[in-house]
Amino acid sequence: MSDLVRVAVYTHFARTGHAPAAAELSADTGLEPADVRLALAALHESRDLVVERDEIVMAHPFSSIPLGFSVMGAKTLWWGGCAWDSFAIPHLLDAEPDVLVATRCPACDTPHAWVVGRQAPPAGDQVAHFLTPAARVWDDVVHACANQRLFCSNRCVDTWLDGRQPGYVMDLATLWRLARGWYAGRMEPGYVRREPATAAAYFHEVGLRGPFWGSR
Structure with a gap:
C-alpha cells in the first residue's frame, strides 16, 4: 500500500510540479482516504517522504515549498x-x-x-x-x-x-x-x-x- 502511494506521489509531482492532496492520491490509487493517510505517515517514518499534517512537503528531489x-x-x-x-x-x-x-x-x-x-x-x-x-x-x-x-x-x-x-x-x-x-x-x-x-x-x-x- 505504501509503495503504491509513494509512486503516485512521485508521478503527480513529476507531471504537475505540485504535491498531490490526499483526495487526489485516493482517486489515483483506489485506496480509501484513511488508508492514504496511513501510507503517508509510514512513508514519512521510512524517510521516503517528508509529510507534515497530512501534507507532503518534500518527495526528494521535488519540493512543495520554495527552498531557493x-x-x-x-x-x-x-x-x-x-x-x-x-x-x-x-x-x-x-x-x-x-x-x-x-x-x-x-x-x-x-x-x-x-x-x-x-x-x-x-x-x-x-x-x-x-x-x-x-x-x-x-x-x-x-x-x-x-x-x-x-x-x-x-x-x-x-x-x-x-x-x-x-x-x-x-x-x-x-x-x-x-x-x-x-x-x-x-x-x-x-x-x-x-x-x-x-x-x-x-x-x-x-x-x-x-x-x-x-x-x-
Missing part, C-alpha cells in the same frame, strides 16, 4: 528542494533531457541559472555549500535542504557563514556527479532507499570523502 531554487522543464515548473535535488531532476525524468535551474547567491543576491542535462555538468565557477553533514540531514531535513545552496564563490560562502562553522564546498561538476545517480529508480515500484553504508560508498564514488560524508 526553481527548476523549469519543457512543460513543467518545479521547486527544487536544494542544489543537490535541483541538479537531480533531469536525471530522474526521462522526458526531461535538460532543465533550467535558477537561484540567487545567498550572500550577495546575484542571480544564477544553468541548463542542467544528463550528458555533462554545466559550465561555471560557482560553488555549492552544504551546511549539514550527511549523517545529520534527517535531524531536520527541511533545514538541511534549505542550506544546500549555490554561491558565486568561496568568498561569498565565507560572507554568508559570517563566522559560523563551515560545512562542505564543492564545484558544479562534483554537484552534478552527486545528483546524477542518487535517485535512480525512485519513480519505480519497489524502490528502496540506500542504507548509510551504501550511501557512503556512493559519495566516495563521486568524489565526496571524509567525515562530512561518512567515509574516509
Whole structure:
C-alpha cells in the first residue's frame, strides 16, 4: 500500500510540479482516504517522504515549498528542494533531457541559472555549500535542504557563514556527479532507499570523502 502511494506521489509531482492532496492520491490509487493517510505517515517514518499534517512537503528531489531554487522543464515548473535535488531532476525524468535551474547567491543576491542535462555538468565557477553533514540531514531535513545552496564563490560562502562553522564546498561538476545517480529508480515500484553504508560508498564514488560524508 505504501509503495503504491509513494509512486503516485512521485508521478503527480513529476507531471504537475505540485504535491498531490490526499483526495487526489485516493482517486489515483483506489485506496480509501484513511488508508492514504496511513501510507503517508509510514512513508514519512521510512524517510521516503517528508509529510507534515497530512501534507507532503518534500518527495526528494521535488519540493512543495520554495527552498531557493526553481527548476523549469519543457512543460513543467518545479521547486527544487536544494542544489543537490535541483541538479537531480533531469536525471530522474526521462522526458526531461535538460532543465533550467535558477537561484540567487545567498550572500550577495546575484542571480544564477544553468541548463542542467544528463550528458555533462554545466559550465561555471560557482560553488555549492552544504551546511549539514550527511549523517545529520534527517535531524531536520527541511533545514538541511534549505542550506544546500549555490554561491558565486568561496568568498561569498565565507560572507554568508559570517563566522559560523563551515560545512562542505564543492564545484558544479562534483554537484552534478552527486545528483546524477542518487535517485535512480525512485519513480519505480519497489524502490528502496540506500542504507548509510551504501550511501557512503556512493559519495566516495563521486568524489565526496571524509567525515562530512561518512567515509574516509
